[in-house]
Amino acid sequence: MQREEMRDAGCSEEELFSFLSSKRQDDLCYRRILSSMCTPPHPVAVRAHMIFIETNLGDPGLFPGTSALEDLLVERLGTLMHLPDAGGYATSGGTESNIQALRIAKKLKPVDSPNVVMPASGHFSFTKACDMLGVEARTVPLDPEFRMNVEMAEDLIDANTVALVGVVGTTEYGMIDPIARLSEIALDRDIFLHVDAAFGGMVAPFLDRPIPFDFRLPGVSSISVDPHKMGMSTIPAGCILVRDPEWFSRLSVDTPYLTVKREFTLAGTRPGAPVAAAVAVLEYMGRDGMKAVVSGCMENCRRLIEGMETLGCPRAVTPDVNVATFRCERAPPGWRVSMTRQGHMRIVCMPHVTRDVVEEFLADVCDMNA
Numbered sequence: 001m002q003r004e005e006m007r008d009a010g011c012s013e014e015e016l017f018s019f020l021s022s023k024r025q026d027d028l029c030y031r032r033i034l035s036s037m038c039t040p041p042h043p044v045a046v047r048a049h050m051i052f053i054e055t056n057l058g059d060p061g062l063f064p065g066t067s068a069l070e071d072l073l074v075e076r077l078g079t080l081m082h083l084p085d086a087g088g089y090a091t092s093g094g095t096e097s098n099i100q101a102l103r104i105a106k107k108l109k110p111v112d113s114p115n116v117v118m119p120a121s122g123h124f125s126f127t128k129a130c131d132m133l134g135v136e137a138r139t140v141p142l143d144p145e146f147r148m149n150v151e152m153a154e155d156l157i158d159a160n161t162v163a164l165v166g167v168v169g170t171t172e173y174g175m176i177d178p179i180a181r182l183s184e185i186a187l188d189r190d191i192f193l194h195v196d197a198a199f200g201g202m203v204a205p206f207l208d209r210p211i212p213f214d215f216r217l218p219g220v221s222s223i224s225v226d227p228h229k230m231g232m233s234t235i236p237a238g239c240i241l242v243r244d245p246e247w248f249s250r251l252s253v254d255t256p257y258l259t260v261k262r263e264f265t266l267a268g269t270r271p272g273a274p275v276a277a278a279v280a281v282l283e284y285m286g287r288d289g290m291k292a293v294v295s296g297c298m299e300n301c302r303r304l305i306e307g308m309e310t311l312g313c314p315r316a317v318t319p320d321v322n323v324a325t326f327r328c329e330r331a332p333p334g335w336r337v338s339m340t341r342q343g344h345m346r347i348v349c350m351p352h353v354t355r356d357v358v359e360e361f362l363a364d365v366c367d368m369n370a
Contacts, residue, residue: 028336030352034361035338037171037199039350041277042232048273048280049234055272057090061259066272069279073227076282077239080205081223083215087245089265090275093238094198095125096266097224100240100251102129104222105163105192107250117156118165119148119177123196126165135162145317146173150181157185163192168213169200172340173316174323174348176200180212183219192221198238201225203321206287206294211320215243227278230294230322232351237274293351297322300358301349307362311369316344323348332364 011019030040041049052066060067070090078086091097106114115136118126122139130137138161140153148166157164164186166177179195186193195213197204202225204213214223222242227233242248251264285293301322305315308326316325325344331337338346349358 031357032334033336034331034347034353034357035336036350037229037348038235039229039232039352041228041234042281042284044280044284045233045277048276050273052273052276055276057270057272057275058263058265058268059258059260063272066276069272070275073239073275073279073282074241076279077201077225077227078215078241081201081214081225081241083241083243085245086215086241086243087248088239088241089248090270090278091224091238091240091265092236092267092270093228094123094196094224094226095128097198097226097238097240098123098125098194098196099129099132100266101192101194101222101224101242102126102133102135102163103251104242104247105194106133106135108192108247109162111160111162113160114162115158115160116163116165117153117161119153119167119170121146121148121167121170121172121175121177122165123167123171123198126196136160145175146170147175148177148182150178150185153182154185157189157191161189161191163194165194165196166213167200168195168197168204168211169321169323171199172323172342172344172346173325174200174319174321175317176204176211176213176320179220180217183217186219186221193219195220195223198224198226199229200321202227202230202290203294203297206291207298207321208295215241227281228274230297230350231278232281232293233278234274236271237278239278294322297349297351297353300353300355303355304347304349304358304362307358308365311362311365313345313365316340316342322350328365330368332361332368335361335364 055063055066074088117138138156143149166179166182226238228235228237248264252262255263313326313328328345
């Protein structure tokens with residue numbers, strides 16, 4: 001298909017899908033992608049997605065069944081986070097969820113010069129959010145194990161701090177910040193505490209030894225979690241949960257021409273298909289199934305660390321979730337890994353990174369170093 005202006009007459013289906021297939025073939029295969037926090041969706045997610053492909057949660061009165069699934073998703077995730085009555089809605093992912101959390105925090109504490117205290121490991125979406133909202137970002141250094149240094153965080157908090165942020169499953173090192181301690185600080189200083197669990201929210205609850213991070217901690221105000229990551233949903237599927245559903249009213253705007261007359265979401269048009277996909281995976285897998293998936297990913301992560309260290313590539317840190325980092329300068333040809341800002345090789349052991357994939361990668365590292 002040539003690069004030209006839009007045709008007057010369309011092309012044949014055969015020509016169209018030949019063109020599309022050629023572009024899809026340019027994409028990488030997940031089997032050798034070791035740097036992504038996304039993974040191929042579960043088959044039940046794909047099936048559910050296709051059933052709801054034309055639905056739009058931006059006008060929920062037209063799609064009451066899909067809207068009910070969104071409510072069920074929020075209930076399921078809220079229950080998983082130990083607050084079944086949490087407020088929430090399905091977002092496009094962690095970026096939107098984080099923006100919305102900071103919007104709420106700023107609305108709840110109107111000050112002239114607002115700031116947000118967050119770890120240096122915070123996702124780049126917080127940089128976007130602070131820029132959009134006109135909020136100062138105060139970055140807290142990390143401790144030697146790449147977790148937020150809580151003592152330094154306390155020093156950065158002042159009367160203009162509208163939010164404190166902690167991360168569950170940091171993007172680069174797979175660490176969980178000391179959320180229990182942050183919860184105490186948030187209560188003591190009367191500050192909104194947002195927990196970015198976009199990745200770790202579908203991992204930490206299923207660990208053999210779960211680390212407290214959710215609404216069981218009284219200082220936690222909101223949580224972001226992405227079913228399209230370890231939840232194996234189709235993309236995009238995120239969710240923001242808040243302790244008090246009334247907080248969303250601070251974000252409401254009039255929507256007079258829709259079936260609902262006020263709306264608090266960030267996006268207008270919102271696809272219902274990924275929501276159905278996320279619910280499908282949770283219902284199909286159940287707690288036992290999700291725990292098995294997480295256990296498998298954690299075991300593969302441990303095997304990868306063991307194998308890499310045997311090959312002379314020591315770990316940078318022992319992760320809390322399924323992200324492994326190494327003092328290693330390069331990967332074998334054909335494999336996609338990433339590097340952290342500190343120069344460590346980073347590999348995410350997602351469900352598609354099976355034991356066979358791990359062993360194949362280790363064999364290639366061995367051959368490369370031979």
